[in-house]
Amino acid sequence: MVKADDALGESNTPTAVAISERVYWIGAFDPTLRNFDIILKTANGTTYNSYLIRGSEGVAIIDTVKENFSNDFFSRLSSVADYSEIKVIVLNHLEPDHTGALPELMRRAPQAQLYISQKAQSMLKALLKQENLNYTPVLTGDEVSLGDRTLRFLHTPYLHWPDTQCTYLPEEKTLFSGDVFGCHFCDTRLFNDLSGDFRFSFEYYYAHIMRPFKEYVIRALKLIEPLQPDLIAPTHGPILRDRPMRYVQRYHEMSQPSLAIESLQNQKTLLIFYISSYGSTRRMAEAIYEGAMSVANVRASLYDLEGSEIEPFIDLIEDADGILFGTPTINGDSVKPVWDLLSSLTVINLKNKLGGVFGSYGWTGEAVTLVEDRLRGLKLRVPIKGLRIKLIPTDEELENCTRFGHELAEELMGLRQAKMIDFAELV
Numbered sequence: 001m002v003k004a005d006d007a008l009g010e011s012n013t014p015t016a017v018a019i020s021e022r023v024y025w026i027g028a029f030d031p032t033l034r035n036f037d038i039i040l041k042t043a044n045g046t047t048y049n050s051y052l053i054r055g056s057e058g059v060a061i062i063d064t065v066k067e068n069f070s071n072d073f074f075s076r077l078s079s080v081a082d083y084s085e086i087k088v089i090v091l092n093h094l095e096p097d098h099t100g101a102l103p104e105l106m107r108r109a110p111q112a113q114l115y116i117s118q119k120a121q122s123m124l125k126a127l128l129k130q131e132n133l134n135y136t137p138v139l140t141g142d143e144v145s146l147g148d149r150t151l152r153f154l155h156t157p158y159l160h161w162p163d164t165q166c167t168y169l170p171e172e173k174t175l176f177s178g179d180v181f182g183c184h185f186c187d188t189r190l191f192n193d194l195s196g197d198f199r200f201s202f203e204y205y206y207a208h209i210m211r212p213f214k215e216y217v218i219r220a221l222k223l224i225e226p227l228q229p230d231l232i233a234p235t236h237g238p239i240l241r242d243r244p245m246r247y248v249q250r251y252h253e254m255s256q257p258s259l260a261i262e263s264l265q266n267q268k269t270l271l272i273f274y275i276s277s278y279g280s281t282r283r284m285a286e287a288i289y290e291g292a293m294s295v296a297n298v299r300a301s302l303y304d305l306e307g308s309e310i311e312p313f314i315d316l317i318e319d320a321d322g323i324l325f326g327t328p329t330i331n332g333d334s335v336k337p338v339w340d341l342l343s344s345l346t347v348i349n350l351k352n353k354l355g356g357v358f359g360s361y362g363w364t365g366e367a368v369t370l371v372e373d374r375l376r377g378l379k380l381r382v383p384i385k386g387l388r389i390k391l392i393p394t395d396e397e398l399e400n401c402t403r404f405g406h407e408l409a410e411e412l413m414g415l416r417q418a419k420m421i422d423f424a425e426l427v
Contacts, residue, residue, distance in 0.1 A: 007029075007076075007188060007190075013075050013079075014028075014071075014072040014075040014076045014079075015075070015076055015079040015080075016052065016076045016077070016079045016080040017076075017190060019051070019174075019231070019233070019239065019241075020172055020174075022053060022054045022055070022149060022172070023051060023052070023053050023054075023169070023172060023174060023233075024051065024052040024054075024076075024080050025049060025050070025051060025076075025190060025233075025239065026050050026051065026052050026061075026073060026076035026077045026080070027047055027048050027049040027050040027051075027065055027072075027073065027076070028047065028048045028050075028065045028066070028069035028072040028073055029045070029047055029072075029186055029188055030045050030046050030047065030048065030066070030069065030186060031044070031045035031186045032045055033045045033046050033184070033186075036184055039208060040184060040204075040205070040208055040209075041204075042184040043201075044184070044185045044186050044187070044196075044198070044201060045184070045185075045186035046184040046185065046186050046236050046237070047185075047186050047187075047190075047236055047237060048064075048065035048066050048069055048073075048097055048098070048235070048236070049063070049182075049233065049234060049235045049236060049237075049239070050062065050063045050064050050065055050073055050101075050235075051063070051176055051233055052077060052080060052081060053146065053149055053151070053169060054080075054081065054085075054146075054149070055087075055145075055146020055147040055148055055149035056146070056147030056148040056149070057087065057145070057146055057147030057148075058085060058086070058087030058088065058146050058147070059081045059085040059086045059087060059088075059146070060086070060087065060088035060089070060090060060144075060146055060149075060151060061077070061086060061088070061089045061090070061105065061112075062090045062092065062167055062176045062233075063090070063091060063092055063093070063098045063099075063176070063178070063235055064091075064098060064099055064100060064101035064102050064105060065097070065098070065100055065101050066096065066097045066098075066100040067096065067100030067101065068100070069100070069101075070100060070101040070104060073101045074101070074104070074105075074108075083108045083109045084109070084111070086105075086109040086111070086112045087111070087112060087113065087146065088112060088113055088115060088144055088146065088151065089102070089105065089106070089109070089112045089113070089114045089115070090114075090115045090116075090151065090167050090176075091114070091115070091116050091120065091124075092117075092164060092165050092166060092167055092176060092177075092178035092235065093161060093163060093164045093165075093178045093179060093235065094116070094120050094123045094124060094127055094161070094163050095161065096127075097235075098178075098235055099127060102127075102128070103128060113134070113135070113136060113144075114133075114134065114135040114136070115135070115136050115137075115138055115144060115151075115153070116135055116136075116137060116138070116163070116165075117137065117138060117139070117153075117155060117157075117163050117164070117165040118137045118138070118139055118155070119157060119162045119163045120137070120163035120165075121135075121137055123161075123163050138153040138165070139153065139155050140153060140154050140155040140223065141153070148171070149169060149171055149172075150169070150170055150171060151167050151168070151169060152167070152168045152169075152170060153165055153166070153167055153168075154166040154167070154168060154220070154223045154224070155223075156178070156180065156216070156219075156220040156223065157216060158213040158216040159178070159179060159180050159210060159213060159216055159217065159220055160179055160209045160210060160212075160213060164178050164179065164180075165178065166178055166180065166220070166223075166224070168227060168229070170227075172230070172231070173227070173228070173229050173230040173231065174229060174230065174231045174232075174233060175224065175227060175229040175231070175232045175233065175244075176233045177224075177232050177233065177234045177235075178234065178235055179209060179210075179234065179235055179236065180210070180217075180220060180224075180234065180251075181202075181232050181234045181240060181244075181247050181248070181251065182205060182234030182235055182236035182237045183198055183201040183202040183204070183205040183234075183236060183237035183238075184201055184205060184236055184237065185198040185201040185202075185236075185237045185238060187238060190238065190239055191238060191239050191241050191242070192238040192239065192240045192241065192242050193241065193242035195238045198237060198238055201237065202237070202247070202250070203250075203254065205236070205237070206251065206254050207254075207347060208347055210251075210254075211254070211347050211348060212346070212347055212348055212349050213349070214255045214349065215349070217251060217255045218252075218255055221248065221251060221252055221255075224248060225245075225248060228245065229244055229245075230244065231244060232244040232247065232248075257315075257318075257319050266297055267297045267298070267299050268297060268298050268299065268321040268322065268409075268412045268413055269299050269300075269301070269319070269320045269321050269322070270292050270298055270299070270300045270301070270320065270321065270322040270323075270324065270354075270408070270409060270412060271300075271301050271303065271313075271316060271317060271320045271322070271323050271324070272285055272288060272289055272292070272300060272301065272302045272303065272324045272326065272405075273303050273305055273313070273323070273324065273325050273326065273338075273341065274302075274303070274304060274305065274325070274326030274327070275304065275305040275306050275326070275327060275328070275335055275337050275338060276304075276306075276326070276328065276360075277328045277330070278360075278392075280328070280360035280389065280391065280392050280393055281326045281327065281328050281358070281359050281360045282304070282326075283393055283398065283401075284326055284358050284359070284360060284387070284389060284393055284398070284401045285302060285326045285358070286302070287393075287398045287399075287401035287402045287405065288324065288326075288358060288387075288401050288402070288404055288405035288408075289302045289405060290402055290405065291401065291402035291403060291404060291405025291406035291407075291408075291409065292405040292406065292408060292409040293405075293409075294402075294405075294406055294409070295406060295409035295410055295412075295413060295415070296413075297413060298409040298412060298413060300405075300409070301316075305337040305338065305341065306337065310337075310340050310341050310344050311344070313341060313344075314344055314345065314347065314348060317345060317348065317350075318348040318349070320353065321353060321354060321412055322353060322354030322355070322356070322408065322409075322412045323350075323353060323354070323355055323356075323375075323380070324355070324356040324357070324358065324408065325338055325341075325342075325355075325356075325357050325358075325371050325375075326357075326358050326359050327357070327359045327367045327368070327371055328359055328360055328361060328367065329359065329361035329362070329363070329364065329365045329366055329367035329368070330367075332364060332366050333366065333367060333370065334359075334367035334370055334371050335367075338367075338371060342371070342374050342375075342378070345378060346378075350378045350379055350380050351379040351380075352379065352380070352381055353380050353381065354380065354381055354383070354408065354411060354412050355372075355375035355376075355378075355380030355381060355382045356382060356384060356386065356404075356408050357371045357372045357375065357382075357386035357387075358386060358387040358388070358389075358401070358404065359386075359387075359388060359389075360388075360389050360390070360391065360392075360393065361388060361389075361390060361391075362390070362391060365388045365390070368386035368387070368388050369386065371386075372385075372386050383408075383411050383416075384404065384407055384408055384411065387400065387401065387404045389401075
């Protein structure tokens, strides 16, 4: 069993951990970290995983570590190789937690050739603040030889930055996956069959890092699954050597809708969320719902945010075609449950979904415009100006709400004719 002390030498200095006869872990442990990139909680800290591969014609380094852990990284590297042996440095991702030790590594091993993805080139220059850099950009299928070991590159963009890639070692069926299949979980036993229970951390990491890019996850899995790797070595968390394809399959599951809606082909789903102080916004929501349901093949649903938890709605919104928000204006703003739901939506892809806003107000009615702006910021389409009604809606105003819902539903189905602009109205 690998113990914590196995990563330390006799003089209590960090040493490399063998993954195989030719592959070593040379990363660093960060057990006290409690927040990562502001948005992630890390109850178990994290690891910065870096790897060394020894071939018959040289050594390769896969990723480095966060800068303030560089001493551990260089100590472990030096325990299994000389800097003069390093032929290749691969960066699967250029975030600072993976590249902090890169400048010093390049200084110590100036003969090494740096390999990065095509999309990482501008990022590398910004990172190192140098113009004349010696590097090789690579795409899927490109290879570099270490003699009896080969590094093969897989282009996996937006997992979770545009520059991300994976590196495959075919002779050992080992995938160096970057952030994919990783998690923030620090256990000095390193391997998934020896570590504590990190399932929550694995799924939490996916939900906050990978979920917004599900379509890219699916594309990446199409490259990875045929390889059937025997070991997956991510840049954070346990090394997956025990049944690694279970984690690939779990990514597949998490990238699919959790429960398919019982709908007919060609139907569109429209979700209407509202919160109401005195019932006026609720009455608007109900009228908009009726208008939307009058359009064939539109499946509308109505939700009162006052009686609901936020978290369950995220899955619904991710799979929906359109989303409407009803909000009163209080103290010149929308209300907290609406903003809470909107702030939770950064973990999913909302681009080009239909959006709309409505609400009752007493004095100035800023909430509708503020929420509209937020929807546009989240990349939703907001084709119809938000509907505002002062205080209690009249029967005529409720008819306007029904018409508003009908028009948005027609827009959702691609049935609404483009409005002709009367330029006299703009004067």
